[in-house]
Amino acid sequence: MARKGLVPPLGKEGKLKPLLLQGAELKAEQEKAKTLKKVPMTSRETSDLIMLGIGAFTPLDGFMTYDDWKGVCDKYLMADGQFWPIPITLSADKALADSIGANEEVALVDPSNKDEIMGTMKVTEKYTIDKEHECKCVFWTNDVEGHPGVANVMAQKEINLAGPVKVLSESFYPTQFGEIYQRPAEARKMFEDKGWQRVAALQLRNPMHRSHEFLAKIAVEVSDGLYIHQLVGKLKPGDIPADVRVKAIDVLVENYFVKDTVIQGGYPAEMRYAGPREALLHATFRQNYGCSHLIVGRDHAGVGDYYGPFDAQKIFDEIPEDALQLRPLKIDWTFHCFKCGGMASLKTCPHGKEDRLLLSGTMVRKTLSEGGELPAEFSRPEVVKVLQAYYGGLEEKVEIKLHGAATGDVKK
């Protein structure tokens, strides 16, 4: 009765399409790339390229053409009819773009990491876009001052370059994150080895307090296993570095979850803060990772007040019916309620604000940085210890190694 096996990757072929070269092919392409014109990438473009490399963006074969860009903005559809929720594009300044001939191959480099050659691209198309149109479609706003995703798009160079890519490097991710850094094929293998078919993904970019544990446990109850899938790409200043989060999640899983019901992994993308559209992107690449469900809570991938708290849930009802096999697991706002005598959500707790334990992010950070305790109803003591050590800088072992992350700035 149930589907046998994991959900298939996106696309007509139904199999992963990693664009990362291996072995001799990689060596040859690396040699060739040294001779090519260099196109510098932003950190978002770099992380998108790595997502293409590992097959997380299957079935894309490179950066999008104008028709793909337009179709994705306007109706979630690539030119060939494939569903895709957010433009994956590469831009270059006009002088550089003008110097590139038709079908010329270029080297894609990461200027934040000594111009490492990350990949090559055959430039099949050069085009300009209406950036404000993209922002309106993707971010629902043109507020360049307030919205970091809009600011990024508006800061893109004048010309978009499209074409198929070959990926040559995964940057620092494999060495820095070790086992936590997982490619879709590896995640699928782990799920299959555990006999999982229904796998729920928990998108995470913050430490797990009890409200996240509660979301996660609802997912465990109704599926075969949970994939706690952290963003380990670039963060906002003040966000907690990935290795601290990993450690905090490790102690939580070890002490409060049943063995073999949870796998923790990381993926190399960065946040766009596109709220509903980004929830769809999170769902899209989670299906490629083999997840049948994505937990979508309150204000998923949001920033500021640009989206309603449940817009990221509603958008799943607006995309074409056959767009995704992954289904959203929509959960309301969660908290501890003293009258309920446990964790609850707005959907299951009928009591008042005064019965609920609600702490602001500012208060949590202040308490932790002063070495104070958080209530056991808010956070597990084992998790608090890890966070206190980070905030207080008390524990030498918690090294802040995350590439480019500010370590001292704990303000929002």
Next chain:
Amino acid sequence: MARKGLVPPLGKEGKLKPLLLQGAELKAEQEKAKTLKKVPMTSRETSDLIMLGIGAFTPLDGFMTYDDWKGVCDKYLMADGQFWPIPITLSADKALADSIGANEEVALVDPSNKDEIMGTMKVTEKYTIDKEHECKCVFWTNDVEGHPGVANVMAQKEINLAGPVKVLSESFYPTQFGEIYQRPAEARKMFEDKGWQRVAALQLRNPMHRSHEFLAKIAVEVSDGLYIHQLVGKLKPGDIPADVRVKAIDVLVENYFVKDTVIQGGYPAEMRYAGPREALLHATFRQNYGCSHLIVGRDHAGVGDYYGPFDAQKIFDEIPEDALQLRPLKIDWTFHCFKCGGMASLKTCPHGKEDRLLLSGTMVRKTLSEGGELPAEFSRPEVVKVLQAYYGGLEEKVEIKLHGAATGDVKK
């Protein structure tokens, strides 16, 4: 992306097929029935007839033929290829059966209720069955001493009568249970009025303690609404009467659930204690009621040790893929865990027995009948009050009206 509307009823036509006559047609059939040969029914047969009457057993049109019986026993399939999990048959003693001619119409009467004429049937087939084969298939045992379902089948009369029925009465259910007694069309209307599409059913034949509340709330989190659907047919001696359970559920829902997320209803069937096969029957008629999910917990519809605790979950993976659109919501054994600091299941709590609050049924009954309190982690105080009143006979308002139920016997 999601299905629009409620799940359809079973059967090719996709619509409810209630066999209960109304108005002039009913009057005429009642008059005619008085002239027909009387076939007495057991309480199980009577409640099955009412389930046919209200459309809960759509698309059946009466009691099963030999080919239906055989196909359902052996492979869950009626002669016409329709999925069905448990034989719905009527038996008569040989002398009576012999006296009935081919295609003769008979009156079906309820001897436990002054021979009320419950329906008529055109007898299209008379046949004998291998009762032990039915028991082996349906109950997985032939233990006539220990298994109440087996005892019932083995006590059936020699000859099965098959044919289409017309239903003339719903017995005492509408008057005794009022709004709680709901026909599938009424339940569907209520769900639609609330805008529900994903409706989870909680099968219940006992009062709701916190472990049931927890199951129910997981279901609420992942669906549009919960249908607490109680069996109000015949019980085992010692079971708590339906009106007490209804009251205990009312106070629970009122105090611990969000308004408009729960509907409480009752259905007129009785337990067969067929464990896994009965879980499928519960799923089958719940789809007719409009439910997209059925919560299947530990030892669903079981008795004694005849079934493994999760056999009723596993069987959903063994029936044909297209048998049901309703899906089981499989949940492990639930309890309060002091280390988790809340309700949990064996799937989400990694702690030991000593951390969990586990009370035996005997201890719960003893405490309640002595007017004692149950721990708040086991049962809500409002629910305890209702049960104390019933057990202690302290509250005049709790009238024990349930048809045929023993009121004094609280042993298992």
